[in-house]
Amino acid sequence: MAQTIGQGRQNQADPFGSFRRECVVALKTAYSSLQQTSEHSLTDMSIESTIEDPPNPTFGHLASSLSFELARIQKKKPIEIAKTLAEITRQLSKLNLIESIEATEPGYINFRANLTKLTELTLKSIQQTGPNYGLLKTEAPERTIVEHTSANPARPIHIGTAKNSIFGDTLARLLSARGHIVRTHFYIDDTGRQVAIMAYGYKLLGEPTPVGKPDHYVGKIYSVTATLIEIEELKKRLTLLKKTNLSDMDIVATTKSLDEWVGIAADLRSKYPAEFDQLGKLISLDPDPENSIRELIRKYEKKDPATTALMRRVSRTVLIGFEETLRKARIRFDQWDWESDLLWTGRVAELLERLKESGFTFNKGGALELDVAKTVEKFGLREKLNISPTFEIPSLTLTRSDGTSLYATRDIAYTLYKFERADRVINVIGTEQSLAQLQVKTAFWITGHRKETENFIYFPIGHLMLEGQRMSARRGRYVTFDQVLDETISRAKSEVDKRSPNIPDEIRQRVADRIAISAVRYAILSVEAIKSTNFVWDKVLNFEANSAAFINYAYTRSSGILRKLGKISQPKELNLLIDPGEQALILELSKFPETFSKAADDLNPTLLTLYVNLLAQRFHEFYEKSDISHLSNNELKWQRVELVLAVRTVLKTLAELLGLELAERM
RNA sequence: GGGCCGGUAGUCGAGCCAGGACCAAGACGGCGGCCUGCGGAGCCGCAAAUCGUGGGUUCGAAUCCCACCCGGCCCGCCA
Structure with a gap:
């Protein structure tokens, strides 16, 4: 959590993050006071890292395990220290978003948020910033190239490659929303x-x-x-x-x-x-x-x-x-790069010259080899590149004995090309290329790009099996991306036909398209990229919980409410949303900025699929329990409507980030 | 032989990097409930887990360290 606590974003709404920072500041204040009065010397320590999510709401909204660390030094029971710390914190801090601070067995300090204030802060922020809510901008924008898909233009894109496309595309969306300058590149491997x-x-x-x-x-x-x-x-x-x-x-x-x-x-x-x-x-x-x-x-x-x-x-x-x-x-690309251009413009030849000059190449039966192992030892790269000490790194063939180049060589030249245009390069490629990527990275280092090597990021995509079978493009045993999309669309169409027979067919088709595309993207994104997964039709075609349809259905239900209401009014205040279901929903909304920035910084879109599912779930719970359109208490009605509008805003933002398309009706 | 990545209920899958209230989220499947008020693609409840195995570190380990086992991938003058 430490890295999500940044300074200088006061102007950007981050309700739960603000609460978290307040807890940290309060605890830090108490700790330094304890440092002065304690007979044991207490070193400075990271307060942030002791802050965690409590296992259930009865313990408040954030907790610290700081007392356990101190118990050892002070030779006291954790609960006593917790009580002391909680007491000092209460006295010293001006509390705004914190409702209460309590010490509980066996020694935690629990912070409860002031939900009235948090509600107001969250809903007002969403109302004011609309589609920008939660999209906290990075303080260090980087020109970033995301290279993905790069399928051989010899046969249709199959569903295994599609996993690569979907993750690459989503990463680009996330980083761009985070404030980076992102361009997506497709590398056309046409010279093989x-x-x-x-x-x-x-x-x-x-x-x-x-x-x-x-x-x-x-x-x-x-x-x-x-x-x-x-x-x-x-x-x-x-x-x-x-x-x-x-x-x-x-x-x-x-x-x-x-x-x-x-x-x-x-x-x-x-x-x-x-x-x-x-x-x-x-x-x-x-x-x-x-x-x-x-x-x-x-x-x-x-x-x-x-x-x-x-x-x-x-x-x-x-x-x-x-x-x-x-x-x-x-999925769209900003640029299509032809591998052949790298050869024709002399970039590959130039690269080979540079590598030869480095002295790390040798001749093997007419072929030119790069001594990767020697390079790694010479520059002590094992530590830097995280290579196991017992691993003997094979050399890399740069040119065939007939003088023609090889894929890896061209890829090194391409890496140089990309870094001329970006500060950070993300290669979304299958896990089977991990050694090749390491070799390319090492060669990149040799060419003198020491600093940039840190920003050479290999984003591995785990293998996708097809109903338990290994896909093989060469052997023609694969399902194309088109097949998957078409099949899912047709399945979605028959669901829509069944459930909404009264809307025109043209619209039903459009709705089915949206639901299907979203379903495929969601199904792929909801499992971490690196894991090898089994593609199962049942999972993609599942329109129940933990699917894009479940998320869309939350949106559709909110549309239904608004449609029923017709004209809506603003509430006077936001003080009546005190039902546990409402509070759970608001709390979730308040956490969106933190979740988003973590997902973007950790390059982890899966985090957002989990989040959006949870948000939809909270909304469905709220929907089942809280009446809206038939309420006689107008103030409560409009306050609840405000919450519905907020959920819609965040759902739309999430859909945009994940490349899902929401349908008003379904 | 060496390396990389994974191993969490019948199945799928979060949590692991930054150890803490874990008697471990969520989903599918199973069982049982909920529609004369906003769309049931929903909601509520129940059953189901030696966190691959064995050691170690720690007040505390699914999480860190070591060893081993299983699965996937790689170690090409293929891409």
């Missing part, structure tokens, strides 16, 4: 083998105009081409192995792999018979397909005009499909 294979197949077919969604159409060509070539290569290797008779183990493994690919091929053939047979014929006419692909890669790196035109054309076709999918999920 996969795009070359895709272009090869596409070219063989005579560059057809896509039928249906372009990424799906071209993705199909890629899968078929890649499979056919894989089989060709495996067959060749098997023949070679049998001829040289080197190792039975290799033969067995290759045969097994071949069998697997033949199975995949059969599957693809049944799905896309026309393309499969056509490509099969065309590829068999090529004496050396593998070489054709290598040629494409080589020529593209050299920016050969015809090759460049082809590669860019086919990549762009796929990217149009990506954009459509991402737009559907409310």
